[in-house]
Amino acid sequence: MAFLELNDVVKSYGDNTVLRAITLHVEKHQVICLIGASGCGKSTLLRCVNGLETIQGGDIRLEADVVSGEGVDLDALRRRVGIVFQSFNLFPHMTVLQNITLAPVRVLGIDRADAEAQALTLLARVGLDAKAAAYPDQLSGGQQQRVAIVRALAMNPEVLLLDEITSALDPELVAEVLAIVRDLAADGLTILMATHEMSFAREVADRVVFLHEGLILEEGPPEAIFGEPREERTQAFxxxxxxAGRL
Structure with a gap:
């Protein structure tokens, strides 16, 4: 049994089926990159894994525990599965340090001093320890996204979901955010990432998954997907x- 499993997952909004019997298995320490055109279901898939969307069919399992459907403890799930969005979603009225320590203190019950010490260590890792007292509107987009990643890491997640985290950034800021993800991957964190950064996916991913209209059409190692894709839709994409000069 895989560390994280999606088994025949179906997600619909009324008559609109967004995910069609998605089956995806992720081993511990793997980096899986989801690629495909906008609207193919990448973001919805991530939101289902984190419990932000309910599914209409199949199940999602984390270390054999079913984490989808009725009766799931969403707070417990989100302690294990962190998510970072393309919009930074930082609280504008809180400092960087307050943004990062809020959940560890309130949800995990960590002592505030310990939470702050951990937050400062993580901020130093991404080169932002000097910004601990700053507010989000005093930061660049790349800095805000790095803070959002640190906020997710402060919960010590077993899985990190990254939803197009560079799409809202100016091109010159993309590299600084991807450098953080590269370091996390090297550390062995399990990462499921929706991305349009094909060169990055080719470099970092253990497996690349191509989605089209809510289906997984093709998956495999980066050299196979980018070098010799089998499906015509993958080739066209x-x-x-x-x-466009992006690969």
Missing amino acids: LRKIVA
Whole structure:
């Protein structure tokens, strides 16, 4: 049994089926990159794993525990599975340090001094310890996204979900955020990442998953997906990416 499993997962909004019997197995310490055109279901898939969306079919399991459906303890799930969004979602009225320590103190019951010490250690890791007392509107977009990643890491998640975390950033800020993800991957954190950064996926991913209209059409190691894709839809998608100079 895999560390994280999606088994025949179906997600619908009324008559609109967004995920169609998705089956995806992720081993511990793997980095899985989800690719595909906008609207293919990448973000919805991540939101289902974190319990932000309820599913209409199948199940999601974390270390064999069912974490989808009726009666799931969502607080317990989100202690194990962190998520970072493309919009930073920092609380504007709180400092960087307050943003990061809020959940560890309130949800995990960590002593405030210990939570702050951990937060400062994590901020130093991403080069932002000097910004602990700053407010979000005093930071660049890249800095805010790094803070959002630190906020997720402060909960010590077993799995980190990254939802297009560079899409709202100016091109010059993308590299600084991806450098953090590269370090986390090197540390062995299990990461499930929706991304349009194909070169990054090619470099970092253990496996690349191509979604099209709510289906997994193809998955495999980066060299196979980017080098010799089997499916015509994958080939067409990658041709557009190459034409746009993004691979």
